[in-house]
Amino acid sequence: MRHTLKISEETAALAGEMLFGCQNCSTEADTPFEGVFRQLAGQGSDADYVWVVPAHCPICDAAVTPSTLVEPARAVELAS
Numbered sequence: 001m002r003h004t005l006k007i008s009e010e011t012a013a014l015a016g017e018m019l020f021g022c023q024n025c026s027t028e029a030d031t032p033f034e035g036v037f038r039q040l041a042g043q044g045s046d047a048d049y050v051w052v053v054p055a056h057c058p059i060c061d062a063a064v065t066p067s068t069l070v071e072p073a074r075a076v077e078l079a080s
């Protein structure tokens, strides 16, 4: 059974800080942000996330949506 989790503005800001870059500013951005966030949240693939506000890239400040390609920070890569 799928459940829906609402992503608060605060959580979106935290998630943005986990990135090294996005498709706008990094040539190594090849992971959809939603996939990175699912790892961070530890909820697996059975949850639908509803973003109240978009996260923002810490490098170029572009809006990062769940489908935006991003470059995860090293800590995230190690956790996968």
Ligand SMILES: [Zn+2]
Pocket: 021, 022, 023, 024, 025, 026, 057, 058, 059, 060, 061, 062
């Ligand atoms: Zn960026």
